[in-house]
Amino acid sequence: xxxxxxxxxxxxxxxxxxxxxxxxxxxxxxxxxxxxxxxxxxxxxxxxxxxxxxxxxxxxxxxxxxxxxxxxxxxxxxxxxxxxxxxxxxxxxxxxxxxxxxxxxxxxxxxxxxxxxxxxxxxxxxxxxxxxxxxxxxxxxxxxxxxxxxxxxxxxxxxxxxxxxxxxxxxxxxxxxxxxxxxxxxxxxxxxxxxxxxxxxxxxxxxxxxxxxxxxxxxxxxxxxxx
Amino acid sequence: xxxxxxxxxxxxxxxxxxxxxxxxxxxxxxxxxxxxxxxxxxxxxxxxxxxxxxxxxxxxxxxxxxxxxxxxxxxxxxxxxxxxxxxxxxxxxxxxxxxxxxxxxxxxxxx
Numbered sequence: 001x002x003x004x005x006x007x008x009x010x011x012x013x014x015x016x017x018x019x020x021x022x023x024x025x026x027x028x029x030x031x032x033x034x035x036x037x038x039x040x041x042x043x044x045x046x047x048x049x050x051x052x053x054x055x056x057x058x059x060x061x062x063x064x065x066x067x068x069x070x071x072x073x074x075x076x077x078x079x080x081x082x083x084x085x086x087x088x089x090x091x092x093x094x095x096x097x098x099x100x101x102x103x104x105x106x107x108x109x110x111x112x113x114x115x116x117x118x119x120x121x122x123x124x125x126x127x128x129x130x131x132x133x134x135x136x137x138x139x140x141x142x143x144x145x146x147x148x149x150x151x152x153x154x155x156x157x158x159x160x161x162x163x164x165x166x167x168x169x170x171x172x173x174x175x176x177x178x179x180x181x182x183x184x185x186x187x188x189x190x191x192x193x194x195x196x197x198x199x200x201x202x203x204x205x206x207x208x209x210x211x212x213x214x215x216x217x218x219x220x221x222x223x224x225x226x227x
Numbered sequence: 228x229x230x231x232x233x234x235x236x237x238x239x240x241x242x243x244x245x246x247x248x249x250x251x252x253x254x255x256x257x258x259x260x261x262x263x264x265x266x267x268x269x270x271x272x273x274x275x276x277x278x279x280x281x282x283x284x285x286x287x288x289x290x291x292x293x294x295x296x297x298x299x300x301x302x303x304x305x306x307x308x309x310x311x312x313x314x315x316x317x318x319x320x321x322x323x324x325x326x327x328x329x330x331x332x333x334x335x336x337x338x
Contacts, residue, residue, distance in 0.1 A: 050315045191243060
């Protein structure tokens with residue numbers, strides 16, 4: 001989902017930068033406030049960031065014959081709320097833009113918007129909806145992480161289609177083309193991310209039940225914990 | 228039960244990654260004799276697509292620095308994954324030890 005350096009017209013770069021900045025600033029405030037209030041949650045914020053680090057470094061093959069990578073932002077969005085993932089995702093993207101020539105500084109705003117804002121917000125919303133429907137914790141985590149990942153890539157396709165509308169078919173023709181490259185490739189990877197996120201959440205529910213309770217992440221095994 | 232579930236999910240991930248390698252076949256070399264490339268990055272495919280939609284578009288900035296070779300790029304990606312995996316391993320080790328010590332303490336005090 002990385003839009004490469006220079007591959008987005010300047011106006012678009014500025015617009016996406018302006019759109020992303022407040023999320024990153026607000027997210028940074030919520031994270032620092034949380035660390036001050038609950039210092040013991042620092043470790044879990046680290047886990048959420050580390051998960052994004054690992055997953056966004058793994059380029060996996062897909063059935064379309066191309067490679068892409070998961071984002072890992074669903075986990076943190078479920079645990080700490082979507083805003084917290086904006087600064088964390090921004091750090092990962094900055095690392096890749098500067099050291100790896102993967103993504104870019106001018107396209108940073110657009111990339112933050114897709115990976116660190118749309119993905120986490122979608123994941124957190126889906127998690128809440130599925131939990132409200134009284135489905136199990138694991139199902140909610142899986143759907144949230146999978147669909148959040150997928151929507152990140154749909155967002156990238158929208159961003160590119162807006163910048164490069166098809167001379168004949170306009171935005172939609174262009175969107176279909178980019179979505180075929182990004183979103184279709186992403187389907188199996190998004191499912192992988194869903195499974196991996198559930199595995200980590202199961203471990204969290206077992207090892208850090210007290211912290212999860214503080215964060216009001218109900219795993220469905222609370223009775224077990226209190227007993 | 229939970230442990231079983233985790234193992235199955237981990238297996239599913241392995242299958243999801245391995246399946247494309249086995250399903251996608253390399254197309255025959257084109258008429259120009261050039262080998263077709265498979266499993267290229269989606270990001271670079273999008274770059275090619277931009278070139279086809281708007282042939283006049285030229286990237287207006289270049290990356291500050293590019294890894295000098297594919298090997299160096301692999302090194303940096305491996306470093307990124309290792310940092311993340313290292314931290315997750317540290318958390319898992321310390322959290323599971325803490326949980327075990329707590330359990331042991333509870334059983335000794337309740338006796």
